[in-house]
Amino acid sequence: MRTFKRLAAAASTLVFVLIFNFFLFRAVGDPKQDLARNPKLPKAAQEAIIEQRGLDQSQWIQFKRYVQDTLSGDLGHSFVTNRPVLQELVDALPDTLLIVGVATVLASILGPWIGLHAAWKRGRARDTLLTQTSVVLYSMPIFWLGMLLVAAFAQAWPLLPTGHATEVGSTATGLAHAADVAKHAVLPVATLTFGLLAQYSVNMRSSAISTMQEDYILTARAIGLTPREVRRRHIARNALLPVVTVIGLNLGFVLGGAITVEALFSWPGLGTLTLQAIQGKDYPLLQGLFLFSSAMVIFMNMLTDLLYRRLDPRIRD
Structure with a gap:
């Protein structure tokens, strides 16, 4: 029973971290604005990346997508290298x-x-x-x-x-x-x-x-x-x-x-x-x-x- 309680406490802490993780990095900056400030990306490319990564959606939809992808082992793609983050x-x-x-x-x-x-x-x-x-x-x-x-x-x-x-x-x-x-x-x-x-x-x-x-x-x-x-x-x-x-x-x-x-x-x-x-x-x-x-x-x-x-x-x- 004690082991089960310890596992449950660890799981609940990890869930909190998962939620906090999403909002933390959106509180310190806006990915769309950072893409717009990139002089190497033309306007069309910026819009395509924003749409592809769901950055044009509401925060709630982005959060749902983030949770679903994370639970399936998909941590997204790097903005810099475009490689999977997990890789x-x-x-x-x-x-x-x-x-x-x-x-x-x-x-x-x-x-x-x-x-x-x-x-x-x-x-x-x-x-x-x-x-x-x-x-x-x-x-x-x-x-x-x-x-x-x-x-x-x-x-x-x-x-x-x-x-x-x-x-x-x-x-x-x-x-x-x-x-x-x-x-x-x-x-x-x-x-x-x-x-x-x-x-x-x-x-x-x-x-x-x-x-x-x-x-x-x-x-x-x-x-x-x-x-x-x-x-x-x-x-x-x-x-x-x-x-x-x-x-x-x-x-x-x-x-x-x-x-x-x-x-x-x-x-x-x-x-x-x-x-x-x-x-x-x-x-x-x-x-x-x-x-x-x-x-x-x-x-x-x-x-x-x-x-x-x-x-x-x-x-x-």
């Missing part, structure tokens, strides 16, 4: 998944590990060093962190490329292509990893310190368990629960919102696609991107909640 998203998604996925895995492993060891050495030099470093990274804007990495590893020590997913004009295939992509992905992945790692480390440290004060931790120490066993079997498992929530929620936000990182490194993913859509006032593409990003946040929120119930039996009751 634009599908083409850009793998590049974003690559850097976001690798960064999330690295940050999810290293962040909690750093936070746990900082908590275990609370008040000592190791704790001070790890915690202060994490706080500095946590408070640093992601684009500024990326610029520092560019200055260090692309200018001071020119070891890594700073733009695109491959060398411009490259025709490499197979392992050579994979190596080229991996080399270009190092700086974007490092930027996202450091930003996420810092947050997970700070959260894990706070959660671990709270867990270490529980009675069962004192009992585990009293019965003769080694410090390593106490950390691994009792502290880490219980302290990870709040961090899992943060990781799950962050994945939805980062996947849809890696605009600054992709723009900084000219990485051809959803972030760059969003930037191009904003610059070109591509309303159908912006609607598709907003809907996809919102759906990802809602889905990850729901999945995290369900996973949390599996990890912590106390929540089920």
Whole structure:
């Protein structure tokens, strides 16, 4: 029953986003006026596009058509490229998944590990060093962190490329292509990893310190368990629960919102696609991107909640 209620809540939120999505981009601009200001389109072509896309109809008719098309998987066509919006998203998604996925895995492993060891050495030099470093990274804007990495590893020590997913004009295939992509992905992945790692480390440290004060931790120490066993079997498992929530929620936000990182490194993913859509006032593409990003946040929120119930039996009751 609780699972059904959670699914129903997620579905109702997605319906609200669907409705809000339609009116949001018509409140900030009129597609017909933007087409009329395009000097490259003759009057006849403008009228044909407006009629073809139903922009000459009333708002209500446009809304009904929008809902029907969206539910059938048709997100419309881009104003700029005239390609299906869904195809634009599908083409850009793998590049974003690559850097976001690798960064999330690295940050999810290293962040909690750093936070746990900082908590275990609370008040000592190791704790001070790890915690202060994490706080500095946590408070640093992601684009500024990326610029520092560019200055260090692309200018001071020119070891890594700073733009695109491959060398411009490259025709490499197979392992050579994979190596080229991996080399270009190092700086974007490092930027996202450091930003996420810092947050997970700070959260894990706070959660671990709270867990270490529980009675069962004192009992585990009293019965003769080694410090390593106490950390691994009792502290880490219980302290990870709040961090899992943060990781799950962050994945939805980062996947849809890696605009600054992709723009900084000219990485051809959803972030760059969003930037191009904003610059070109591509309303159908912006609607598709907003809907996809919102759906990802809602889905990850729901999945995290369900996973949390599996990890912590106390929540089920």
